[in-house]
Amino acid sequence: MSCPSGKYQYLSQDLAETALIDQHIYKGFAPHEGPQNVYECQTCGHWHLTSKASERSARLQKMIDSGELKKKQEASKWERLF
Numbered sequence: 001m002s003c004p005s006g007k008y009q010y011l012s013q014d015l016a017e018t019a020l021i022d023q024h025i026y027k028g029f030a031p032h033e034g035p036q037n038v039y040e041c042q043t044c045g046h047w048h049l050t051s052k053a054s055e056r057s058a059r060l061q062k063m064i065d066s067g068e069l070k071k072k073q074e075a076s077k078w079e080r081l082f
């Protein structure tokens with residue numbers, strides 16, 4: 001079943017958060033850009049990404065704080081060049 005929100009559905013919070021972080025890596029978002037968190041949809045029962053969260057996903061925040069996100073973004077930039 002697809003969701004009336006039209007958003008991509010993830011089967012678990014873990015998968016949604018992984019996708020959230022992947023988007024930040026591959027699209028090279030600044031921390032405040034792009035989706036910020038995940039939420040369990042009341043309509044379809046799956047998980048979606050949201051850019052309107054008041055709080056950033058703890059997993060994403062940790063990647064930003066540790067500098068790991070920046071490192072992975074740099075690495076993915078190089079991968080795209082070759």
Ligand SMILES: [Zn+2]
Binds near residue numbers: 003
């Ligand atoms: Zn939904």
